[in-house]
Structure formats: C-alpha cells, structure tokens
Amino acid sequence: MEIKELQKEIERHDVLVQKHFREEAGSEVRVQNLMLKIGEEYGELCEAVLARRGAQRKVKLDKANESDVGDELADLIVTALALAVNLNLDIEKILKDELETVHGRFGG
Numbered sequence: 490m491e492i493k494e495l496q497k498e499i500e501r502h503d504v505l506v507q508k509h510f511r512e513e514a515g516s517e518v519r520v521q522n523l524m525l526k527i528g529e530e531y532g533e534l535c536e537a538v539l540a541r542r543g544a545q546r547k548v549k550l551d552k553a554n555e556s557d558v559g560d561e562l563a564d565l566i567v568t569a570l571a572l573a574v575n576l577n578l579d580i581e582k583i584l585k586d587e588l589e590t591v592h593g594r595f596g597g
C-alpha cells in the first residue's frame with residue numbers, strides 16, 4: 490500500500506469513528522480524544538510486550554496470544570495517523586521529513 494493510499498484509508502476509517510462518537514473532524518474534542526486514545530493504545534502495547542517477555546501476572550499471561558504485539562502496535566499506528574489526519578497533516582510528507590532528519594542525525 491502506498492502512503493497516499495494509506496492516508497485515504499485512515500481518512501475513511503476516521504470518518505466512521507467520528508460518526509460513531511459524534512465528533513467533528515479536526516475539532517478540539519476529536520484531537521483531545523485521539524491524544525487520550527494514543528495513551529490507551531500505548532498502554533495496551535506495553536502490556537502485550539510485557540506478556541511476550543513473560544513479565545506479566547499469570548492471569549494476563551493466560552489471556553495473551555502471539556498476535557497481540559502486532560495488533561496493539563497497529564492500533565497505536567492507526568490512532569497516531571488518525572491524529573495526523575485531524576491535524577491536517579500530510580502523512581507522507583511528515584514521515585519523509587522525519588526520516589531525513591533522523592538519517593542526517595546519524596550520518597545516513
């Protein structure tokens with residue numbers, strides 16, 4: 490999938506979520522809720538990584554499965570990209586710019 494295509498998919502996904510929660514695109518409420526959702530998804534990713542490392546209580550280890558880390562990482566990425574869409578950011582541009590910055594920092 491090309492990044493422009495991914496941006497359109499995220500925009501379509503975000504419209505569905507906005508309708509479900511009755512939030513307006515780009516509104517302060519939508520942006521704040523996405524910020525909170527990123528925190529929630531990050532926490533879920535941390536739980537999945539801890540479980541994969543065996544560093545969780547048995548009750549959580551019993552519920553964990555091998556696909557959890559990928560699923561939670563995808564949740565976090567999709568939510569972060571939805572935030573980018575609601576802030577009217579061009580996902581391809583911000584990713585390219587950031588990669589150039591990081592590569593420059595490390596001499597790449």
Ligand SMILES: [Mg+2]
Nearest residue numbers: 530533561564
């Ligand atoms: Mg999740």
